[in-house]
Amino acid sequence: MTERIALGKSDLLVHPIGLGTNAVGGHNLYPNLNEETGKELVRTALDSGMNFLDTAFIYGPERSEELIGEVLKERGSRDDIVIATKGAHKFVNGEVKLDNSPAFLREAVEGSLKRLQTDYIDLYYIHFPDEQTPKDEAVGELKRLRDEGKIKAIGVSNFSIDQLKEANKDGYVDVLQSEYNLFQREAEKDLLPYTAENQISFIPYFPLASGLLAGKYSKDSKFDDIRAENPLFKGEAFERNLEKVEKLREISESNHADVAHVVLAWYLTRDSIDALIPGAKRPDQVLDNLKTLDVQLTREEIERIDSIFRG
Known part of the structure; x- marks a missing residue:
């Protein structure tokens, strides 16, 4: 069994x-999603030994949480399953x-619990941070919800370094x-060093x-989804980015792995x-992500990956 962190x-x-x-159920993010396929993604992840599911109110909106809730109800027990969700x-x-x-955060937590x-x-x-609420005040409410047993750990998402420092003023932020x-x-400039120094796990999305x-x-x-508006996927930038990705194939081949596994192992x-x-859109992709753990990058390979993407 893979060691838990x-x-x-x-x-x-x-x-x-884990599984993003x-x-x-993120119908507002991707067109033509099949909800039964979505539930099968969750079932496949849990059956394979993954225990970390990441969702949010805005995925759907609400529908992702609801579908995950349906799978949890099917299983009858959620022991050893770690559910992360988000609100704002x-x-x-x-x-x-x-x-x-x-x-509002209290209201949002109650809504997520029901879904x-x-x-x-x-x-x-x-x-996401708003413009008016002091960050330590917002996190303070999550601390109270934690004390009440409604949540177990506290996270913030999309916070700048200054916002993170304010949110973590009392040391309550876990992720x-x-x-x-x-x-x-x-994030390498200040967020990653700060999280490492303050025992905060950093979870990269996308x-x-x-x-x-x-x-x-x-x-x-x-592309006809959210990628169509992403600068990484547009014009000459897209072609340059593809060239960089292609340079990873030598590393992936030497590890008998796919490019995606090498990238995930690098993180x-x-x-x-x-x-x-x-994330995944098909159950086989969920299982494929697990192959990341078979990749053990050498120091030279890590340096090579860095040099490709800094160039």
Whole structure:
């Protein structure tokens, strides 16, 4: 059995490969999702030994949490399953607003508990910071919810270094989730060092850059989902990015692995990155992500990967 890793200062133990579930009921993110396939992604992950599921209110909205809740109910027990979800978004007159106020976070947690059909959430994140709520005040409410047993660990997502420091003023933050991949490495300047120094686990989202780092696209690939607006997938930048990914094939071949496995293995060599949450749209992709753990990169290979993407 793969060794489980503790998240931050909490006692949550997770498999290093989890499942990001924005394709489980995330109808507002991807067109034509099949909900039964989405539930099968979750079943496959849990049956394979993965125990870390990452979702959010805004995936759907709400529907991802609901589908995961249905799978949890099927299983009858959620022992050893670590559920992470996020809140901060609310709808006001048809528009999405951000709200980190204590009252709203409490309301959001209660809503997630109902949709997930559970009486506690393992890891609850503030999904995005708002502009008005003091960050330590928002986290303070999550601390109270933790004391009440409604959540077990506290996370923040998409916080800048200054926002993270304010949020962690009393040392309550266990996990930071932020965008970080080989193309987008701003987090290395200050977020990764801070999390490593303060026993905060760093969970990168979109670790495969929405599939770009999986080595499966060509310059003729077309996109009709959220990737269509992503600068990484546009014009000459897209072609340059594909050239960089192609340079990883030598490393992947020497490891008898796919490019995606090499990329995911690279993350697990970074300080404070304890677990990954790659997404999937098919059950076989869920299982394929587990092959990451068979890749043991050498120091020279790690340096080579860095040089490719810094060039």
